[in-house]
Amino acid sequence: MIEVLGLSKHYGGRKAVDDVTFTARPGRVTGFLGPNGAGKSTTLRVLLGLDAPTSGRALVAGRRYRDLAQPLRTVGALLEGAGPVPERRAADHLMWLARSNRIPRRRVREVLDLTGLAEAARRRVKTYSLGMRQRLGIAAALLGEPDVLILDEPVNGLDPDGIRWVRDLLRDHAASGRTVLLSSHFMAETAGIADDVVIVHRGRVVVRGSLAEVTAGHASLEEAFFARTGDRTGGPR
Amino acid sequence: MSAFRAELTKILTLPGVWIVTGVVLALQAVVMSQSAGLFAGAVAAITPDGVIEVFAGLPQPADEAILGLLAGASLQMGPFLPVLAAVIAGQEFRSGQLGVTVLAVPRRxxxxxxxxxxxxAYVLVVALLVAGTSTAFLYAAVRDWNPGLLLTGEAVLGHARFVAFAVxxxxxxxxxxxxxxxTLAGVVASLALTAVTMTQVLAAIALELDALLPLGAARNxxxxxxxxxxxxxxxHGLAVLAGWAAATALIAGLALGRRDAR
Structure with missing residues (x-):
């Protein structure tokens, strides 16, 4: 379970996130949607303890992220702008992550196999394509077999096979009773995966509910978004 | 312990760390080999009453002088070791690595x-290798005179002082x-601290100020x-070095705790 309660994050006078409240429940994929600059990544960074909130609270499994003793065993996260040093080998990147949270060494091999990177495990990350880097980020998120997955734009750079693989992975994860929070600006893609939807626009939640509730009376999730925001440009302030 | 092991793994799997370590050790070997002939000549000319003249016109008791050379030989790498530390710390600010690190260990x-x-721990090993290189070259110079000198308690104490300084x-x-x-900012700041000592700018104003700089403290x-x-x-030198380490670590802790992990 993920609970975000009245969360705000201001940079000087700019409100990147403004009083955001939502819940992502176990057994469901929650789509966290909005255009670029809407405040999605900032919300996730605060939720994951990387950035301090200006006000409000964000809890994972009932606790602040930084209060989790071995967080990678509870939460697997992929964040844009948080990646490995390019000169390090992929296997070494996963190995230090595993050691930091007392995750068994065998999990490194397992997630490399799962993400199709086993053959390239000894290559340095700087030689990876964008899609391979994305797979490595997902491998890192899955390393601790977490109950909660928080993924920021996970299909960026993936080919159609990769997109399908991520879609199946997230559905399977939720189907096993675990929590998935999927942040994306691709509304059509997310509509194919999500059970619940939270749409943010200009730092504020404009609508939240089940996919059926949010899209009721609209041809698509995208149309529902434009109807709620009255904004066809969708850009940041 | 798990976080320590993870950080050690990060250090050992970063090519830049190996490159800088290799450069430091190679540099030490080159510098020592350049001086090897001078040391051997000076040792060969030690008088029957045990006086050596390493520097012309400056006779000294040979054992004291050799031990002084041993400590000074390792200290030559003093200005280069902080580059290693800057490379290790600076990796966090490349490609958003700090974000991944904080995800893994969120308690700052x-x-x-x-x-x-x-x-x-890593620097300690490198410092021991530097000290070992100094010892090996000096051993070549003194082996026909007094090879046991480099294994005395005083010699070990000299190495311990160098290792303490390095760490x-x-x-x-x-x-x-x-x-x-x-990384670059860290290297520049460290070299600036070194340069202030080596140019004797503060020493010319007040010796007490020079004694408060890391490399001045190392000399002491x-x-x-x-x-x-x-x-x-x-x-005093050891206390100053410990004070610098403690004060900067405290400031780094405050910065890490208050700033967003970007």
């Missing part, structure tokens, strides 16, 4: 302690790099007061 105090211990100075450089958020800690103009006692 625990993270900082693990980082400092891992960096200190404390590198912890300082590491913490400064964390505060400045970049390591070198022989008989042949060097020192500005304070070895104990």
């Amino acid at each position: 105090v625990r993270l900082l302690v693990a980082k400092l211990l891992a960096t200190g 404390l100075f590198c912890v300082t450089a590491f913490a400064v790099t964390l505060v400045l958020r970049g 800690l390591l070198l022989d007061p008989g042949v060097n103009d020192l500005t304070a006692s070895p104990g």
Whole structure:
């Protein structure tokens, strides 16, 4: 379970996130949607303890992220702008992550196999394509077999096979009773995966509910978004 | 312990760390090989009453002089070791690595302690290798005169002082790099601290100020007061180095705790 309660994050006078409240429940994929600059990544960074909130609270499994003793065993996260040093080998990147949270060494091999990177495990990350880097980020998120997955734009750079693989992975994860929070600006893609939807626009939640509730009376999730925001440009302030 | 092991793994799997370590050790070997002939000649000319003249016109008791050379030989790498610390710390500010690190170890105090211990442990090994290189070259010079000299308690104490300097100075450089958020900035700041000592700018104003700089403190800690103009006692030097390490680590901790992990 993920609970975000009245969360705000201001940079000087700019409100990147403004009083955001939502819940992502176990057994469901929650789509966290909005255009670029809407405040999605900032919300996730605060939720994951990387950035301090200006006000409000964000809890994972009932606790602040930084209060989790071995967080990678509870939460697997992929964040844009948080990646490995390019000169390090992929296997070494996963190995230090595993050691930091007392995750068994065998999990490194397992997630490399799962993400199709086993053959390239000894290559340095700087030689990876964008899609391979994305797979490595997902491998890192899955390393601790977490109950909660928080993924920021996970299909960026993936080919159609990769997109399908991520879609199946997230559905399977939720189907096993675990929590998935999927942040994306691709509304059509997310509509194919999500059970619940939270749409943010200009730092504020404009609508939240089940996919059926949010899209009721609209041809698509995208149309529902434009109807709620009255904004066809969708850009940041 | 798990965070410490993770940080050590990060250090050992970063090519830049191996490159800088290799350069430091190679540089030490080159510098020592350049001086090897001078040492051998001076040792061969030791008088029957045990006096050596390493520097022309400056006769000294041979055993004191050799031990002084041993400490001074390792200290030559002093200005280069902080580059190693800056490379280790600076990796966090490349490609968003700090974000991944904080995801894995979100408690900032625990993270900082693990980082400092891992960096200190790695630098300790490198410092021992530097000291070993110094010993090997000096052994070649003294083996026909008094090879046991390099294994005496005084020699070991000299190495211990160098290792203490190396670890404390590198912890300082590491913490400064964390505060400045970049390898280059950390290297520049560390070299600036070194340059202020080597150019004797502060020493010309007040010797007490020079004694408060890391490399000035290192000279006081390591070198022989008989042949060097020192500005304070070895104990003062050690306290200054420890003070720099503690103060900069505290500031780095505050910065890490208050700033967003970007």
